Amino acid sequence: MSSESLQPAPALCRRTLLAGLGAAGIAAALTACGGSDDSSSGSSDTSSGSDASSGSAGGAALAKTTDIPEGGGKVFADEGVVVTQPAAGEFKAFSTVCPHQKQRVNSVDNGLITCPAHGSQFSVTDGGVKKGPATSGLTAAKITVTGDSITLA
CATH class of the missing domain: 1.20.5 (Single alpha-helices involved in coiled-coils or other helix-helix interfaces)
Known part of the structure; x- marks a missing residue:
């Protein structure tokens, strides 16, 4: 017993x-x-979500470059990524997980990525906090742009 x-x-x-x-x-x-592949992109490895010269990637195509509005972006909820185009031909990607309370961002408007839970807003340029309560920015994600195709790396 x-x-x-x-x-x-x-x-x-x-x-x-x-x-x-x-x-x-x-x-x-x-x-x-975040492996040890060549990350010799511009000035910052973490803020650059894209690398147009990295060749073929193993992921499926997310979108065409024409699907991502300049100065805005598009949320891919199923893939957990938001892809932005801060300037013509420049593409970035970030995790959809808001660092404040791990809710998911769900919209991109007027250069801002917004979390609906508490209103935190992030820059389409670098994922940095534009409005709290979040105190840290969105995590960069890796994408590959080949021709007119955007692929999650």
Whole structure:
């Protein structure tokens, strides 16, 4: 009887194992996305969401360049990315996860990416905070622009 009362210990071990597996999956995804491929883009690796010269990428095409309005952008909710075109022919991408409380941004208007949960707004140029309550910007995502096709890298 007393050995049956010790059942909670395996549940704790399962939780620890699952948490560890989740962390390993996140680490693998971050390694794949932010890996050690050549990141010799312009001035900043984290704010440049695109690299038009990086060749072929393994992802499926998100959109045509003509689908992304200049000075604006488009949210791809299923892919968890927002693609912007701050200036003609310049494309950036950011995670849709708002750093404030992990809600998802859902619109791009007038040069701003907006989170509907608490009204945080971010720049289409670099994902930086334009209006809080968020205190940090959106995380850059990698895209590849080849011809008129935008692909998630």
